[in-house]
Amino acid sequence: MKHLLRNAIDAALARLREAGTLADAPAVDYQVEVPKLEAHGDFSTNVAMLLAKPCRRPPRELASALAECLRGDALFAAIEVAGPGFINFVVDPATVFGVVDAVLAEGPDYGRSDLGAGRRVQVEYVSANPTGPLHIGHGRGAAIGSVIARLLAVTGHDVCREYYVNDAGRQMDILALSVCLRYLELGGVEVDFPAQAYRGDYVVDIARAWQARHGDAWAAGVVAPSSTIDDDAERALDAAIAHLRTALGEARFATLRDFAKDTILEEIKADLVDFGVEFDVWYSEAGLMAGGLVDDAMAVLERNGHIYVEAGARWFRSAALGDEKNRVVVRENGLKTYFASDIAYHLDKFQRGFAEIIDVWGADHHGYVPRVRAAITALGEDAARLSVVLVQFAALVRGGEKVAMSTRAGEFVTLKQLVDEVGVDAARFFYVMRRADQHLEFDLDLATAESSDNPVYYVQYAHARICSVERQLAERGLTAPGAPVELATVLDAPAERRLAKLLWHYPEMIETAASAREPHLVTQYLRDLATEFHGYYNGHKILVDDGPLRDARVRLCDAVRRVLANGLEVIGISAPTEM
Template identity: 40%
Template sequence: MNLFTDIGALVHGAIGTLTDEGTLPAGLDLGPVTVEPPRDPAHGDMATNAAMVLAKPSGQKPRDIAEALAPKLAADPRVASAEVAGPGFINLRLSDVVWQEVARTVLTEGADYGRSGLGQGKAVNVEYVSANPTGPLHVGHTRGAVFGDALAALLAYAGYSVTREYYINDGGAQVDTLARSVYLRYLEAHGHQVEFADGTYPGEYLISVGEALKAKVGDAYVEAPEAEWLEPVRDFATAAMMDLIRGDLSLLGVEMDRFFSEKSLYGTGRIEEAIETLRAKDLIYRGTLEPPKGKTPEDWEPREQTLFRSTAHGDDVDRPIMKSDGGWTYFAPDIAYHWDKVGRGYDLLIDVFGADHGGYVKRMKAAVSALSDGRVPLDIKLCQLVKLYKNGEPFKMSKRAGTFVTLRDVVEQVGPDVTRFVMLTRKNDAPLDFDFDKVLEQSKDNPVFYVQYAHARVHSVLRKAREAGIHVDDPVLANADLSGTDHPAELDVARKLAEWPRLVEIAARTSEPHRVAFYLYELASSLHTLWNRGNDETALRFLQEDDPDTSRSKIALARAVSVVISAGLGILGVTPAEEMR
């Protein structure tokens, strides 16, 4: 059930009636007609722009259309009033019974309330994290992991068929550096003094990997030349790092459907196949690029390169795909990887990148557009940086990674639920401040506590009701007489519940799971307000002494709140709390 969609259908039907009566011409495009909450709640429950958007195509004044349309809408029993405002907006107030029935709908539909068919089963690939397998995940990866995972869950909730994917960057020079770093720890495990040269990874997390390599091969590589040990150590180290990364993701509650190895593209002809696909479209050529911005003629040497004509698909400049030594640039395997994803039949590709990949967006979109002939859109989401604070000051923890604060450090400090919720309290492309004191604060200013507290309060009421012998299972509550929940504070809770299906669709369309976190905070606030009103007005308390029927009607509204909070937290990957400790 989506009440906004239902009232939207009412508006469309009334427009159809006006068309049948000859008041409006036939064939009007109703796509731009919307039904939304008004900017000012004092104006009503919903507002429609129908008269405004139909005025020009119908050749009529919007006010005239609105005055003809309003009585048609007001005739529906769900509509208490339909008032024309300003140049032609129509503000609607719905009858109390409409809002009262929302709780019954929530309890009847349960976890399916708010689920949408928006996606129509379309296949979406969401690639996120995709950190180089050279160490544990850091706090920046944490935000990308949480955002990507919540986005995937949101899209699935909205009716898409979603694949969660991790692209393992194990084909570049960084994994050779990892192998050399592990080799140094391997020598250490054999009692050798070692020195980490610039560019190697000195993090303590590699000590156990070096020891594990020693346990596997003994002293076989101690005196061996690099050419002998580099490849097997690289494979061993990469596997160890991916085990570490999977463990970090698991700690955060993130599970991937697929891991794709960049290395699998090399020596298999898959990169060549993707490039030849572009060549067949006349998009690969030999040419010379202009100097990069900021370069002077003295430090720029023009040279002929093999280029991808990415400007034909919206990029600012064509991009090199082959280095001067004949090897592929880092862009070439990424093209092949996305060619593979296009070939798997996805309807939409989404990549979640760190903020430092902003310059990579246009070239990657151009490649996918070229490879799919524009059929498969690629949406790239950038996650901005996270700044850590404690007691209001920048905070740095034990840098056992060597150079950065790890995902594990953060989760061990505050837990996965708090980590995930807080990471979603800002839009992905906005900077995020993560204060370790504030995120554990038990106050209204801490959104994760405030939402969890609302859910726990409802379960406290359910426990007390059962102790009093009142049956409060969902089927029983769904059949309660809700006509008594007519106080403005109760109706405000119901109005907020009614927004959930619409919010899901908006968040899914915009790929913005943070909207779910904001909504849950607002819903929790409505419940807490009602709860606090009950401290002074006994008629608003959920448990009415010696009146089980009235108690059930009140509790039905509260239980509906917990159902929606549980669903929303499920999208965010947060476990709902049934009691606060």
């Protein structure tokens, strides 16, 4: 509805300029807001106060002139000047309740728009290393990234959902080492398991699957490495990897590594599908490196004068482009750093022609943002086309106590375990209830409670309640009103007006959430709408004997149900008809 008010205000300002009343009035970025107090009307604007200084006129005088110009507009039932120069508006009831017909006519399309005008946008999220199952921290990034992509899609963007598979580098070798050592243990070999290796039960499960496929054949002649081979734990880990590479042979080591990676990756994909998250592209880091794209990116940086050599290593001059210091991209031993791969990956994103690139990262990557932006600039691309959404960690709370977790030690709650306990709907809703950059305490007890304290239950119950009203209508032999009812002539309760105004706000909220990359605005809106509806339902009988009033209330409730369903669809959760 705000756009209707803006159009009316802009038209009135244009008329006043033409009439000479505000001949010198410049364009100003004024606000149209909902007043905190309902007595102050439906909307308020500060336009007169912003024009006072450039027009050299008292703000109340300007507000009075503008209000007088607007009073003939059928959009408004009342206009008054308040305080130092605010203009408060009461919107005509026919306009307010006209939203009901719009919602019911558009149905599932209500709230959709062409804001994006087909702009190609890539959203990369989750991108967890395939070295273990997805845990609850990954789940929050999955939910937020998924809803951002959904918001962009419903606002007319051409969205590509992408998962970057970090399947190259040392962490994959550590995974292969971990599985191999557990495999040797299963064959009766005494193993000195390194503290820095992956210790979760899932590693044993992969080793068992490998043993079921190959028996003990791969253990023949293989001596387990000792973790005391070096006093430094990390060097000892690398030495153990090198030992097994030699003992197994490079080809067999790679086969085992790929088996472990593929097993985990398939589980990740299955868990994400069960969580309502699917991707258009699974992009392999190993494929990126094998295709020579990292070398190509380094060559571009060198041609552009951003690479120098020091102590045998190749460095990127990122400090000159906003980073806190320069970064190594190729070590003295010739191995490329993870950052070098990430530079190449982002170059490839830009070369694929996306108008905008959105990376959804964990908040622990906040220091990584300036160096990636620096690399994009150094590559000759527009860093403004990259947006980064940082997601704070989610902590599980059970019985009022935080659940302790350690990823490397294998002590963590997996996303699958969370979904099995609370369900997909509660998990997704809770994950996006807060701003991405705010810490989230995921209360397991609250998420499973069937009460008004549980926000997802409260919202879904509002939808189910309205469905129940419609069933009661049919059971009584009454037909749902099909033709438009003159709602404004029969609906006069303040709660009914508040519900209609909330319905007006839905499309604007969707566009704001999409533009700001803030999925929490959707859950916040749904909670507000559900709260308003439950209050209305508890205070007003819907299926009254008065036919026109009953029809009007049923149509209003049906519009609320439709908007609840549309909003829940954006979050990717169900709208139950019974609870």
